[in-house]
Amino acid sequence: MKYILIPTLIFCALVSCQKKTEKNATVIKDCTGSYVHINDKDYLICNTERVENIETGTELSITYQKAENCDVLSPTLCEMYHKHEGTIEIIELN
DSSP states (O other), X not given: OHHHHHHHHXXXXXXXXXXXXXXXXXEEEETTEEEEEETTEEEEXXXXXXXXXXXXXXXEEEEEEEOSSOOOOOSSOOOOOOOOSOEEEEEEXX
């Protein structure tokens, strides 16, 4: 019994670490990257290909999770700073 219980508990702990959230968001794009604006805060999108064909200002519902390893740097030079609250990975566009 404990051989089944222990792996099940470990699996549940790992799955719960990747908290997914669904929110309404506005897409923002500038020379520093692509962001979503949620509850008066901006979050840098790691997987920008998900919003590649979506225009700035578009409102949509997304499912996302916080991204731990995100290497999204603009390949062009940009003298602008865009304050953000962290990085996210979009799981689904609803």
